[in-house]
Amino acid sequence: MKHGNSLPKIVAVLLIILTFTLSADQLLIKLMFTVSASQTKIDWGNINWVLIDEDEDEQGGENWRDVLAAYITYDESYLYLKLTTVSPPMFPTSPNDRDDDKYRWFIDLDGNMFWQGNVLYEAEYLLSIQDKNNDGVGEIYLLFDSDNDGEFDDELWESIAVNSTDGGFRIIGNHLEVYISWSKIGGMPSTLWLSWCTDRSDNNLNQCPRTDRAETSYGTVIRLGSIRGYKWEDLDGDGVWDNNEPPVTGWEIRLQSDSISLIDYTDINGCYQFLGLPDGSYIVSEAVQNGWIQTYPGNNSYIVQISSGMQFAGKNFGNFKLxxxxxxxxxxxxxxxxxxxxxxxxxxxxxxxxxxxxxxxxxxxxxxxxxxxxxxxxxxxxxxxxxxxxxxxxxxxxxxxxxxxxxxxxxxxxxxxxxxxxxxxSMASISMIKAANTTFVHVGDTIKYSYKVINTGNAPLTIQYIDDDVIGRLVINEFLKPGEWIENIAIYNVTQNSPDPLMNKAVVYANYTDQQVSACDTLTIDVLNPNIEVSKSGPEYAHEGETITYTIIVKNAGDCILHNVVVKDEILGFEETIEELAKGEERTFIVIYTIPERSDDIINTVKAKGEDALGWEVSNSASWTVDVLHPAIDVIKRANATMIHVGDWIEYNVTVVNIGDCPLYNVNITDSLLGIIWTGDLSVNESRIFNVTYTVMVGDPDPLNNTVTATGVDALGMSVSDEDSCVISVLQAPPQKVVIIFNATGLSSDVSGVVVLSVDEGNYTCGELPRIFEWDVGSKHAFAWISPVNVSDGKRYIWTSTSGLSESQHGEITVPAGGGYVTGNYKIQYLVSFIQEGSAMPVNVEYQIDNGPVVNCTIPFDTWLDSGVKISYNYSSIAYGDAGTRYILTEVDPTSPQIVNAPLTIDGKYKVQYYLEVVSAYGEPCPASGWFDAGTFINASVSSPWPVNAIGTRYVCTGWNGTGSVPPSGTEKSASFTINEPSSIIWNWKIQHY
The missing domain is CATH 2.60.40.10 (Immunoglobulins)
Structure with a gap:
């Protein structure tokens, strides 16, 4: 930063709103009447400035650049700033004139700016009014401190066109008034920190404050809370502000909180706004007016919670005029x-x-x-x-x-x-009586209708016509005096399309002068549609000589009563007469019948007939078929030899045939020697052939006699069966011995003396394998492979499979002719152990085998893994203990991942850290609060007095109080100690005045 040779004259102003007599409510009311600068032309005369600072502590004599007061106001588009100086601001060009000036405002958006000497740090923007090119006309610049070092990058910025939509200024008397668009500084923030300075102008756009600046170190805090919205006439009442719907002007909008009660009226654009609102909860509502309803929002008000200067827009109201x-x-x-x-x-x-x-x-x-x-x-x-x-x-x-x-x-x-x-x-009335020559008809019959029309009113009527919804229109044009009547006749032929019942309505129309009257009558004639239904049911299957039951049901399926109903079945010898069967009525008859001997399938028919009230006869019939079953089965068994030696095999041929006239179900072919050969179903005339073998065993009888039996049932469960036998002579021979070899794979010499196999009642070590046995053909022997086989700490063998005469780990084998082998297959597993050192708290580890799922466990933890797999693992990086104590992972030995080819111990090593809490109201303590390794030597100190080069008031450290590893107290500005437990140090201060 560049500096001049003269000493700076500092005029300090404490820019904090609460220092002044303006309350938050008064600031709110002043800011409410700020005129919007949404257009390029600013209406300076209507701006209501709010005083935020008066420079009453100027040291030395006043000069023309000294600031007397600072002001602010804002609206939704612009921030307005004003400085009042001793002399009118100007930009002279002649060397004989006074020095040129520059006037600057510092804008901080996150509240961390501060003055140090004559340099202001951490302000994001610098708004400068100065004559950089020395042409006698001031320019406005907006600079940005990209790295917060107090230097502003002027090469990245150009001047703002004066009195443009971006910003501008004017000089009036001793006042410099400036406006800048919120959009230029990233939009209206919730809170704004401001500071200012004046200086001698040059062509440098950086800080260089030389003459006068704000005295407070941190600037003025401006809360920018606001609420705004619009009022419109909701022409279609849908609660949506459509393009064709106008704003409503002059409508009262109310703002209410615990301490504030305000009213605004919508402008010509329907807009209202409440600016400069302090933090708190507000209710925004509209005044209710007769003849209107609110369509938006639905509950007549908004509840808005403002904190840290939040701005709210879009709190709109829509109304519909009733x-x-x-x-x-x-x-x-x-x-x-x-x-x-x-x-x-x-x-x-x-x-x-x-x-x-x-x-x-x-x-x-x-x-x-x-x-x-x-x-x-x-x-x-x-x-x-x-x-x-x-x-x-x-x-x-x-x-x-x-x-x-x-x-x-x-x-x-x-x-x-x-x-x-x-x-x-009313003055007239009419009535009509409709009648017919019958109450029942069939399709094709003729109906004669009569219509009697009576004038029942007190005025003469002209009977115009009768509209019948079946006959059509009957034109009459007859004149009737009160009390007179006429009768008309109409003929109707009943057709298939006629409704049933034939209910038709007739309406007669008459008039008297211009008054028309009418009357109606309805008549219903039943169109008979007689119908009869008969059904017959019985069993689907039966056997000769069985007694079966038939069910016969006759039903009146028409829409009228049936008379003289006759039901008859000639084969069953059944006949029944019903005098009257009502509409929809059913009668049920049960008939018993015995199936005769040598009977084929039985098919018989029942017939039913009856007549309606007009003598019309209807009839119907139904049949039923009973399948008479004759089940039968045949089985034949043949062998390929009549004599056989022990150990030889016999081939049997078994043929089964369904020789009945119906399917057989659950057919079972069982051999007394071979057991069940087949189960299933056989259709009529279907046959099945089976070739089965049997090896003659030692101890089989001589002769070898075995029988095959075939059974089955028909659809009714009747069982039929047949059997056939074979007799074969057995030629006895001396027992045959063969070799059976037991061996193992995957085992090493380190288990040569360990038992791995049990056969019958003997145990055998790995060193005794392969083990050879000589046994009789057909004899049976038990075996078992031992698993796991433990070698030493951290290594074992696991059985995986068996090959040869068995696939099981243990069981029984039958010695076949020709001998064979039984081989047990093993794999190696190693013990993997997770441990940790240094942490007094539980520690977790996640591990993964090859690409399998991730497993989470608490240390210590052991697991067996197959040789050759890859294990990846990850220890917890931090374990927290009691308050102020934690454990930090420093090393994992061995590092992840590892290939498991031996017993593996994985060790996570942790170190202890303690938390040091540092508390100081002033100065810059070193170190600050934080975590330190156990045994760390710490030399703690604090800068004092504070602030450096302070004028008027400063703070001086008087010592400390400590806990834990920190000495209990001291009076110096430093303290030395070795931290071995959670600790704290509190720096004590006193205030000094100049």
Whole structure:
């Protein structure tokens, strides 16, 4: 940093808001009325400046650059700053004039800036007003300290165009007023730290404060808490601010907290804002106005929690102006649906309003017409509505034709007064009686209808026509006086398309002048559709001589009663008559029948018939088939020899055939010597052939007689069987001996004396292998391979498989002709042990075998692993003990990974560390709080007095108090000790004034 030769004149100003009489609420109120500088042209005259510092402690005489006061204000777009100096700020060019000036503001965004001497460190931005090119016109520069060393990188920055959207300044009297866009410093922060200085100008853009600067070491803290939002008219009531929806001006917005109660009114853009808010919880709400509802947000207010100067935007309010619907009700004396001049209004008539909710109309309001017949429905929210009128006795509706109006409120401020209703007094009536010549018909029959029309009113009527929904329209045009009647006849032919029942409605229409009346009557004729159903069921299978049961069900499946119903089955000798069977009624009959001898399958049919009320006959039939089963089976057994020696084998041929007329199930072929040969099912005429062998054993009888038996069941479970036998002479021969060899693989000489095999009742060591036995053919012997086979600490052999005459670790073998071998296969495993040194706390280790899963365990831990595998492992790097004690991993021996080819011990070594807590209200203690290895020698000290070169007030260290390894107390600025336990040192201070 560059310095001049003259001593700096320092005017200290303590820029902390709480020093002044302005409370947080007063600062808030002043900042609220800041004029937005969102446009390039700044309305300087309407800016409300807030005083944040007065320089009352100037040493020596005043000069033209000395600062008398500093000010701030801001809005959502700009930060505004002002310095008031002894003389008007200027940028002279003549050497005879006074020195040129530069005026600067330091802006810190994270609260760590400080003055040291005449250099300010850790400020992110420097905002400078100076005449760098000495043309008599000042420029504005925004510089950035990229490495926080108090030097600003001017080569990276250019001047800001004066009075642009980025920033600008003006000089008015003794005041230098500056604005800078928040966007230039990364947006509006939550908290702002400010300091300032003035200096003699040159072409250097760095600091060089020479004349006057803020006296406080850390600058002024400005909290920038704010809340803002907009108010709009929600024309469609959907709670979304659409492009076509206008803002609402002059609406009262309220801010409330425990200590603050403020009101703002929306501007021409619908905007409101509350600036400079201290930390706390706020409720933002809008004033309720009659005829409006809020559509956004849904709960009428926002709860905003501000901390550290947070800014909140988008707290918007949407409102919908409630709608109005209205109209008139009049006495429509001529019934023409028009309100003629001579027709009067109907007062005190009830008008009903309905709202469409979930597809249903819900009545929500009722009003009455006034003396002019007028009604009005107000405060209508967005939605679908319907309006109708409760009709007075003796009146009929003439308008509207449907009797109601439906409408939708979709726009804010909806207002329609055009839904009128007309009514007139009733004067005429009519009735009609419809009859027919029958009450039952069939398709194809003819019906004769009669219509008797009677004038039951008090006025003559013209009978116009009758509309019958089956016959069609009958035109009459007859005149009837009150009490007169006429009768008309119509013929109808019943067809397949006629409904059943034939229910038709007839409506007669008449009029008197312009009033029309009608009457209706309904007649129903039953079109008979008789139908009968019969079903028959019984067993699917049966045997000759068995008694079986049939079930016969007859049902009236038509739409009328059936009479004289006859049910008959000739084969069963069954017949039954039912006098009357109601519609849908069923009758069930149980018939017993015995299957005759030599019977084939039985097929028989039942028939049913009946007639309806008009004598129409219907009939139906049903059949059932019983499969009469005749199961049978045949088995034949043959051998390839009649004489045989012991040890030779016999080949048997077994043939089984289904010789019955039905499938056989669960067929079982069993040999008295060979056991079960086959199980399964056989279809009709299906055969199966089996070739099986048997080796003649010592001790088999002579002759060797064995029988094969075939059994099976049919579908009803009837069992059938057959058998056949073979007799073979056995020629006895002396027993044959063969060699069986037991051996092992994978074992080494280090287990030569260890038992690894047990055969029958003998035990054999590895050194005795291979072991040869000479045994009789067909004899049986037990064996077992020993596992694990322990050699020494850390090594063992594990059985893996057996090959040869067995695949088991232990069991029994039968000696075959020709002999054989039994070989036990082994693998090597080594013991892997995890240990640790130095940690008094439990330590964990994670290990992985080859690419297998990761295993987590607590040390100490042992495991057996196959020879040749790769093990990877990772010890915990830190283990925490009691408060202030921890253990740090320093070494793992051997290092990971390792190939396991011998017993392996893995040792994690830890060292002890203790925590030293250092507490000092002032100065720069060395060392600071932290962890230290046990046995570390520490020389602790603190800088005193503090701050260095302080003027007026300073702090002096008076000694320390210690715990743990630190001496209990002392009066020096340093203390020496060796740390061997958790410790602390507290530096003590006293204050001194100049």
């Amino acid at each position: 709608g109005v619907k209205g109209g008139y009700i009049w006495n429509d004396t001529n019934g023409n649906g028009l309100w003629d001049l001579d027709e009067t209004a109907l007062s005190n008539w009830e008008v009903n309003l309905y709202y469409l909710t979930n597809g249903s109309w819900e009545k929500i309001k009722m009003v009455y017409t006034n003396s002019s017949g007028f009604y009005e429905l107000t405060n209508l929210e967005p939605g679908d509505y319907m309006v109708n009128v409760t009709v007075h006795s003796g009146y009929i509706l003439t308008w509207p034709s449907g009797g109601f109006y439906s409408f939708s409120v979709r726009e804010s401020g909806f207002n329609e007064v055009d839904n009128n209703f007309g009514f007139m007094k």
